[in-house]
Amino acid sequence: MSTLPDGRFIDDAPYDPNVDISAIERADMDAPNWLLVWRKFRRHRLGLISAIFLFFAYAFIPFAGFISPYTPNERSAEHLFHPPQAIKFWHEGEFVGPFVYPTTGAPDLENFQWVYETDTTRPMPLQFFCRKSEYNLIGFIPTERHLFCAPEGATVFIFGSDRLGRDVFSRISYGAQLSLTVGLIGITVSFLIGITLGAMAGYFGGWVDWVVNRAIEILRSLPELPLWLALSAAVPSNWGPVSVFFIISIILGLLDWPGLARAVRSKFLSLREEEYVRAAEMMGAKPGRVIRRHLLPNFMSHLIASATLSIPAMILGETALSFLGLGLRAPAVSWGVMLNDAQNLASIEIYPWTAIPMLPIVIVVLAFNFLGDGLRDSLDPYSD
Amino acid sequence: MMFLRYAAYRLLTMCLTLVVVSILVFAIINLPPGDYLSNQIAELRATGQAEGVAKAEFLRTEFGLDRPLWYQYLMWVGLAPGEYGFSGLLQGDLGWSFFNDEPVIDIVGSKLWLTVLVNLAAVLFIYFMAIPLGVLAAAKSKTWIDYVTAFIGYLGLATPNFLLALILFYYGRKYIGLPIGGLMDPVYEGEPLSWGKIQSVLTHMIVPTFVIGTAGVAAMMQRLRANMLDELGKPYVETATAKGLAPSRMLTKYPLRVAFNPFVADIGNLLPAMVSGSVIISVVMSLPTIGPDLLTALKTQDQFLAGFVLMFVAFLTLVGTMISDLLLVLLDPRIRYGAREG
Numbered sequence: 063m064s065t066l067p068d069g070r071f072i073d074d075a076p077y078d079p080n081v082d083i084s085a086i087e088r089a090d091m092d093a094p095n096w097l098l099v100w101r102k103f104r105r106h107r108l109g110l111i112s113a114i115f116l117f118f119a120y121a122f123i124p125f126a127g128f129i130s131p132y133t134p135n136e137r138s139a140e141h142l143f144h145p146p147q148a149i150k151f152w153h154e155g156e157f158v159g160p161f162v163y164p165t166t167g168a169p170d171l172e173n174f175q176w177v178y179e180t181d182t183t184r185p186m187p188l189q190f191f192c193r194k195s196e197y198n199l200i201g202f203i204p205t206e207r208h209l210f211c212a213p214e215g216a217t218v219f220i221f222g223s224d225r226l227g228r229d230v231f232s233r234i235s236y237g238a239q240l241s242l243t244v245g246l247i248g249i250t251v252s253f254l255i256g257i258t259l260g261a262m263a264g265y266f267g268g269w270v271d272w273v274v275n276r277a278i279e280i281l282r283s284l285p286e287l288p289l290w291l292a293l294s295a296a297v298p299s300n301w302g303p304v305s306v307f308f309i310i311s312i313i314l315g316l317l318d319w320p321g322l323a324r325a326v327r328s329k330f331l332s333l334r335e336e337e338y339v340r341a342a343e344m345m346g347a348k349p350g351r352v353i354r355r356h357l358l359p360n361f362m363s364h365l366i367a368s369a370t371l372s373i374p375a376m377i378l379g380e381t382a383l384s385f386l387g388l389g390l391r392a393p394a395v396s397w398g399v400m401l402n403d404a405q406n407l408a409s410i411e412i413y414p415w416t417a418i419p420m421l422p423i424v425i426v427v428l429a430f431n432f433l434g435d436g437l438r439d440s441l442d443p444y445s446d
Numbered sequence: 447m448m449f450l451r452y453a454a455y456r457l458l459t460m461c462l463t464l465v466v467v468s469i470l471v472f473a474i475i476n477l478p479p480g481d482y483l484s485n486q487i488a489e490l491r492a493t494g495q496a497e498g499v500a501k502a503e504f505l506r507t508e509f510g511l512d513r514p515l516w517y518q519y520l521m522w523v524g525l526a527p528g529e530y531g532f533s534g535l536l537q538g539d540l541g542w543s544f545f546n547d548e549p550v551i552d553i554v555g556s557k558l559w560l561t562v563l564v565n566l567a568a569v570l571f572i573y574f575m576a577i578p579l580g581v582l583a584a585a586k587s588k589t590w591i592d593y594v595t596a597f598i599g600y601l602g603l604a605t606p607n608f609l610l611a612l613i614l615f616y617y618g619r620k621y622i623g624l625p626i627g628g629l630m631d632p633v634y635e636g637e638p639l640s641w642g643k644i645q646s647v648l649t650h651m652i653v654p655t656f657v658i659g660t661a662g663v664a665a666m667m668q669r670l671r672a673n674m675l676d677e678l679g680k681p682y683v684e685t686a687t688a689k690g691l692a693p694s695r696m697l698t699k700y701p702l703r704v705a706f707n708p709f710v711a712d713i714g715n716l717l718p719a720m721v722s723g724s725v726i727i728s729v730v731m732s733l734p735t736i737g738p739d740l741l742t743a744l745k746t747q748d749q750f751l752a753g754f755v756l757m758f759v760a761f762l763t764l765v766g767t768m769i770s771d772l773l774l775v776l777l778d779p780r781i782r783y784g785a786r787e788g
Contacts, residue, residue: 280463280470283767287722288740288759289474292752295744296477374604381606382726386741401609405730410616420609427604 099363102440109436112429119426123239127197130232131211131218134395136195138217138227141167143176143413146222146230153185161185164216175412186213222415224403233395234419240396242426244311244380245373251315253369256322261353263323264330274327278320286317290379294388303394310389314376325368329361363441371434374427381423397423453772460768464761468535471756472519475749481511482544482747509542509750522753535757541750545743550751554736558758560629561735564658565724565762567651569713571659572666572720579663580670585697587675599664607723608730611657615731618653625650629733654731658723662716673705710777713770717763725759 063071104110122129138144144167149160164186165178193206212218221230263274293313297306333339334357342352383389384398385405392399397419404410404417480488483506490498506512510521510528520526522541524534533539540550583595618624625631629650634643677683678701686696728737736755743752 276466280466283463283718283764284467284760285718285721285725285763288725288756291725291740291744292471292474292756293477295747296474298479378606382608385606385608386726386729388741388744401606404609404612407612407616410612417609417612420606423606424601424604428600431600431603 099440103436106436106439108432109440112432112436115429116426116433119238119429120242122235123242124200126235126239127199128205128207129209130229130235131194131208132229132232133195133197134228134233134236135393136228136232138223138229140227141165141178141217141219141223142227143225143416144178144217144219144223144227145413146415147217147219149188149218149220150185158185159187160210161187162212162216162218186216188218189213221418222413224400224416225409225413230400230415230418233400234397234422237395237397237400237419238422240307240390240394241377241380241398241423244307244314244396245376245430247308247311248315248318248376248379249369249373251312252318252322252372253365255316256319257326257358257365259319260323260326261330261358264327265334265349265353265357267331271327274323278324281317281320284317286379287382289317290314290383291386291388294383303391307390307394310380310383311376314379318372318376321372322365322368326365330357333357333360364438367434367437367441370430370437374430377423377427377430449772449775452775456768456771460764463764467760467764468523468757469519471753471760472522475753475756476515476518478747480747481749483511485747486544505542505544522750535754540754543743543748543751545746545748545751550754553751554739554754554758557734557736557739560733561724561728561737561758562762564629564651564654564728564733564735565717565721567655568658568662568720568724569717569766571655572662572716575659575663576666576670580667581674581697581702583667584671584674584678585693587671592671595667599667602660602664605660607657607661608726610660611653611727611730614653614657624652629654629735654724654727654733658720658727661723662720666716670705674701677701677705706777710770710774713766717766717770721759721763 064074065071103113127133132138144165147162147165149162151157151160153161162185163180163182164184165180167176167178169175170177188210189212190210191207192211194208194211196204196206199205210218217223219229219231221234223229224233259274259277263271290313293316294310297309301309330353339352339356342356347356380389380396381398381401384391384396385401387402390396390399400419401417404413404419409416483502487499487502487506490496490502508528510518513521517526520534521528522534524532524536524539526532528534534541540554542548543550543553546553579595583592586592615624625646629647630643631646631650634640634646680701683696683701686700687693691699724735725737725740727733728735729741732738736758740752740755740759742748743755
């Protein structure tokens, strides 16, 4: 930038007569597609916040044991239905650091419930990076370190404890492992079936198309939950928690593919007439190659966006199944299994904290919805 | 004439779908190894009760559970003779519930109407809530009304409806005095229809209808809002406004009509989800619909009961979808699929 004698400012860069014509487009013309999508997505506030939240939620899954002060099935027989405890910093106007007050429980024989008395004279500081019950970090490293745990003689139930005296907070963070991954496995199954069948129907047409279309119509017109129930009732009761988990996620995915297949099919119907498809075919590409290399990449991003939108349905589905007792079973911990305890009105009224697992469910489902909306809006960077 | 032909075609496809569904349902029901009676026989043998075994063996042959699966299916549908000739779904014989030890018809008979009633109420609720809210959200887009409805809609989609049911029950009871559980006061059970009974059923239906309908309202509201926004940008809206038509009249007279079509078609997508919802809600709220029966039947492998309930639920959705398709053709003169020639 230099100044002319009469006070005007002038740019030092050499004059380019074409700058006005190409400036607007050039910035975006060189940019790869993902950059355009990212620029647009960045402006979708809710979507961005949801993406960050979900990233952290999934990133913390392997460290669930480290974050939680207890292990999921560790029972504290002295503290059944313990109400949530606050972690405090100030004791009688004095800074002590994070601490809890110890509590003692006694059965109230008149109302048949547990009452807890808080001893506010003795602040007991929390321990950090302490050794308590053993668990497996990232699934295979046995360790005893916890981020924080209760001092001797006190408890730390941030979200209270349930009917067996298990810590609700720890169970929520362990439950995330199953509840969050059930949707991912389910969507993988649904993706594989949906894309394969949809692509075949759209590409080959004819009787393949007819059969797939009828299957889609039939499955779409059936209520999902009763079918889920029937299928999960068929899971043998002597299977271990891990195999039950996998089979349930597969069941959830098995009934979800029709929507996806229909989208893939309609795309294929219009795309298979394009010149580049014909060119590929004439050069001798097999149908499988044409589908995978030439057709699918066209709208993979759209499929991912729609998949994001159908993950919440699966998370809710798992919750509903486990809630009814046909999904995951104890000792497996998922949010649905936890809600199974909050099934009656009494626990909602007297021990409302047993219904806390509802909050992560609602938040995660909302986040997936917003993320999917944001992705869908931003995947077409040239529209406004 | 065209319409009648289309209706006939639609009815035919529905019947074919029902056949496929019945095969599917039968296959799913028979997925678990063994059946109710063989499990019972094994249990009776293990505990040494010989006289029970004889009865169970008798029931097994009577209901053909010892025959091959495909034959059992034909018997169940009523296309093949059993011990006493043809008696299956087609003949109106719904089979025997082993768990309850009585005919399926006696268990579900009175509940079928209540199931239809609950679902019908939810559909009406969806329409009555979603239309005004969707139109309002579109007309006042980007204002607080829009944001509040969108937020409530998202929340409705994200909350597991069985929990919503529990919470609404609790607060409804505490603050408004709504009744808990069931579809009518125990006093009226088995009584003939009277004004008091109708009132009792209506007050009991408030929470279930609300809970089953919420997700549907949210989905439909969003769709209607998007459709309305598309229409509101068109020149004819501007013309109407410029000519001085009052906003409410303008909205309902032109854009709403155009935006309404996909709405009727949507009920076909919505119904399966709603019937699903009503099943789980009935279990939580102990409504006397067939939902709780399905759950116990599935858990105890009571195959005829489970099979019939699944068939009925599928039938309900298929009929609903068909009605919505026919309505769509009546409403929108542009749609004439299937019946057009040359």
